[in-house]
Amino acid sequence: MKKLIAAATAFLALSGMQAPPAQPAPLQLWRLDCGEFQINQYGAFFSDTFQYPEGPKTIVGSCYLIRNGSRYFLWDTGLTDRLVGRSFTTPAQTLKLKRSVLDQLKDINVRPEQIEMIGISHWHFDHVGQAKHFPNAQLLIGKGDVDALKADPPADKDSKEALAHWLEGSGKLEATIADKDVFGDGRVMMLTTPGHTAGHNALLVRLASGPVLLTGDLYHFTEQVANRGVPPFNHNRADTLASMDRFDRIAKNLGAKVIIQHEQADIAKLPAFPQAAQ
Template sequence: MMKKLALAAAAFLGLTGLQAPPAQKPLPELSLWRLDCGNFVIKDYNAFFSDTMAYPPGRPKAIVASCYLIKNGDRYMLWDTGVPAGLVGKPAENAAQRIELKATIADQLKRIGVRPDQISMIGISHYHFDHIGQAANFPKAELVIGKGDLDALKVKPTPKGMEPELLKPWIGGGGKVTAVEKDADLFEDGRVIMLKTPGHTPGHNALLVRLRSGNVLLTGDLYHFTEQVPIKGVPPFNTNRADTLASMDRFDKLARNLNAKVIIQHEPADIPKLPPFPQAAQ
């Protein structure tokens, strides 16, 4: 009887196409580096980051800008590109914040033997200047960005606070650009996935990296610092509050279900969650 059942099951699987797929060759090593892409002092983080006045008023807060290098076999991609390179040695300051940059992405890549022309892809979490500031230093790379953000950058006249010139090689420059409207499997092997998380901007994305050592989730600007997570704080400059809260809910559930290491890209305390540069997580 058991033998007949086994044969029947095998026949059913054959008819329905559910038989086990043929063995595939092993995937190449996947590596992840954290790059230093800027430092900020937000002079009143309550006014800057909370539309419900959730934090102590009038207090400064230090945050960081983090970018990431991903190597998949012999292919390299950047996730976000930090503040503009011109800030090295020339900090900028206004009424809201002070910004500085210690070293460019290109200088950091040089330390691990990676040339700018080896970067084949740049994934952008969203269009704010501290995430696209050095993208144009890699003009041969394919730019992958949320469609809502790309559309917003093309609006004329340019909306206040947007700097499309930072993406000049792709916006009017002829560079290869891919606008994503849903989750995107960047290397088509299921290991580096842009996650649609709109709200901070119309086309905001987070990133899932499925390393051999475990899953890592990079927030983009869905969250800016740890204190924001439990209260679901929404910055007043987000483009859609309801979308922000829905994206936070999705992201939090993904983190739990995938047992992922969450790294808030602007949170200084999250820097040690990855090996210190020039070491890589794998």
């Protein structure tokens, strides 16, 4: 019997036969509800060329959970969950939040400690609000945004407080300066797209059904894509336009499904929670 096994092994080696390559782990993408915003004067708020009409416009906030086999990555964390069930109004906008990220994760049996990494598209308060609930996760965020929050004074005190666990040295932090391969297998990539903020990133997710591109806040709604609308509060206008060009070229070259994270019509391109895109 030993001779037969040895002979078979030798034959397989000589004939070049190899075991089939291992199949990649399943990749899934869930969209999470992370807020709603009524912008009171969205023309002035979102265009520095007076592109859009005056008057209110409602946009949404969305976050995304990605599962790569047994590993979990959370993209953006939305408004603070102190807003759940109530609204907050400023002269510029009214903010609302129906459910927390933690509450939604319970629906798909994901515990906070299972989140291995959090990716933040940029430092604005409506993208970092619930990060503190995942202290064991490594935070991935552009270095330009880290520098903005560590500045004296910081770019935004509330955002700095939301990320204090990582900014003050307690949590695991990676300040990215280039595109970041999140899992090391090329299927989930943070794409450096500065302009809205100094360290802004978009996200590429290569699902089996086709690639998906999440904008962060490179765009806020559909009209911006054709009009190249640049909000007056963006960090750098020229960088914004260059990042829009890069993003659009990637989308075209890959045939990717683009999801503008604040655009209701775009997030509806993905399955409704708790279903996942695959």
